[in-house]
Amino acid sequence: MSKPLTTPARGMRDFLPEDVRKRSHVIGVIRDVYERYGFEPLETPAVENIETLLGKYGEEGDRLIFKILKRGEEGRQTGDADLALRYDLTVPLARVVAEYHGALPKFFKRYQIQPVWRADRPQKGRFREFYQCDVDAIGSTSPVIEAEVCGAVSDVLERLGFTDFVIRLNHRELLRALLDVSGVPADLHDSALIAVDKLDKVGRDGVVAELERRGVGAEAATRTLDAFGTSTSPVAQAGASTDVEARLASLLAGHEGGTRALENVRAVIAGAASTSAGAHLRLDPGLARGLSYYTGAIFEIAVPDLAGSLGGGGRYDNLVGMFLGQGVPACGFSLGLERILVVMTERGMFPDDVTASAADVLVTLWNAETVGESLTLARQLRAAGLRVEVYPDADKIGKQLKYASSRHARYAVIAGDDERAKGSVMVKDLESGQQSEVPHGQLAEWFGARRR
């Protein structure tokens, strides 16, 4: 028999303790900020009925959904799938809003931090299992919602130590209006937006060429590019929203949908100015975003040293209706945990205590007869809030102390025959090498005085 496979499945990852600690640090900040905004936690199953997911993400999305074989004889014989792994957190939210519609508050503000699965080709920074950290508000069309979700993600990123991020803001109806006034026929809008979305990647000339390939006339293609602006860097021109706004206002004068969209964008910018997002938001007519369910404002977060985005979102007033049969306004933002971790790791942004040791104290084992004493000491220290590891084997004390150092424990407690006779223990500070004899009754107090 060949050696069994011990690697995780392709595109999946094991998170060893230091990885989990970093992830928990970021998740803890996200959760704390979202709760301060009055968002409530929601969790949905990893597995959904396959028809809940299919047809929501476009053809490409459907292809990337992991499908689960029917159980028993039927699955074996037909190869049919009836279940699937969650592809994002937004469609399950829409299902939940439809299912519990009467029981949820008028404004349902929820956050959800869970993994999703996509059968994408794995590559650097792209995995088949990854966490999304979503915040969404259901039930209002007010631009206060957009301002609040932008404020929440800005607070998260600032608390994590990011200063140089830009929240790119655009609007689905503004995009359509710009195509209109550039002379792109309505039936080519969706196709043209796919081309415009590649501006960051292929540049101005590339987009013009692709627009023409997609059936847009040469003049309309050039006008489209002028309308969308020529910036090729998503983080350039932060704070330049006013100029862009003025240019768009003159371009869209007389276009009803475009003027309404621009008014909405102005209201979002004005509201966000009273949140931490104010310093980061930038109107960017070149932002398109792939998912088809957006209907209003759309967002994406850029930092200079990452090709992709740290997160994105927008307003999607029709998605819940696909499940409920009646429209329910909704708007949200999703932060990508792995992208945030990649940048924080590269920039060294984690506080020291995140990657600290697993134990404050190692209690040594003097010999096989003193197990009870070691466990009693550990119990005392744990009750005082310390993280305590007990050395399980009666190895030589030198070996035990070496283990304590390798585990980065700060202190080792030794109860030798002499100390035991006196009802005390020896505490060794493994950083300074200093040893102190401490009576049993004063142990918790001794450590209490030394806790950081």
Added chain:
Amino acid sequence: MSKPLTTPARGMRDFLPEDVRKRSHVIGVIRDVYERYGFEPLETPAVENIETLLGKYGEEGDRLIFKILKRGEEGRQTGDADLALRYDLTVPLARVVAEYHGALPKFFKRYQIQPVWRADRPQKGRFREFYQCDVDAIGSTSPVIEAEVCGAVSDVLERLGFTDFVIRLNHRELLRALLDVSGVPADLHDSALIAVDKLDKVGRDGVVAELERRGVGAEAATRTLDAFGTSTSPVAQAGASTDVEARLASLLAGHEGGTRALENVRAVIAGAASTSAGAHLRLDPGLARGLSYYTGAIFEIAVPDLAGSLGGGGRYDNLVGMFLGQGVPACGFSLGLERILVVMTERGMFPDDVTASAADVLVTLWNAETVGESLTLARQLRAAGLRVEVYPDADKIGKQLKYASSRHARYAVIAGDDERAKGSVMVKDLESGQQSEVPHGQLAEWFGARRR
């Protein structure tokens, strides 16, 4: 088109905010206790290569594994599965220990709190997606390990408010020795244990009958029952270990494996006596436990008002070897989150603040022109650590206050024209009805003085 399905998949559950808060409360206690014992967090992917899981849980287990269809054309045409959903956290741990063997500490103490999936027939309290909270120590055969994992789960249950739980303790080699001395041939041991495991369910006579059906002679069957003890209640006779021990010692006198196992059991009991598990541990020769990978001590937690167990575990010194090709000692305990939640909910064991409101304060919106003021007030209060919801629409103030009450917010902040002119706000205590005018600059301080 028929109305789309909005329920979760069969046997799966949505967790609305109050559910998530209860779950997070329990998980928080478990994590805190496990960390005080020096265990470190590990997370593995939900999806494993199918060959990692198959053949580890017995025939019944294999049948319950959710299998994932191969991607693309191949999956559609062949119906073949190459991946599967995690069935427990122990086999992934064994794979991880084999994969990162050189990089892990000599004693790898890890905890892991993640969902697992089993295609069981759903019924009351049994789900297809459920959380396990595992704690395992790799690398030592010392009974200190068994004492520590029992101490950790006891600390968890006591911190959650459980006082009446019993940790049933037995030993795989003790079971075999008892069958030996009762006259059950070695090749019938596995089969006989399946019968003995049903003592709680079918009673003494039922087990004797089943033993005979499985080929054990009438005399040996009766002697087996006598040897295992006649208690039919797992929570009876707590603290009666000494009598049971004496009876077993005399039964097993001269049986080498049995005597060794009994010595190990004694060492576990002696060690656990120095932990909080001491008051809960009870030697119970009738405990068998289904999973075949156990090799030494085995545990199961019983409470009077639950048919199943709150958790279980034991020593499994050969499982890592199935992946690594060399034996590595291991022992652990798994708490079942849903079982703990069921009992805590039925007994009303959750502290009030676990199910409290999502927001401390609702900031009202005076009119569409004062969005900036509301968001600025919210920002101030959030920076002071309060959880703040902003009412997004310019509805009548009475409607906004009614919403605040329905959300159980304690305070509402109102900035009307009069207050705004004076640079102050009205704060309404929605419990007492009392209103206070507070200047902007003193808001954080005002709430700080009133925080519980």
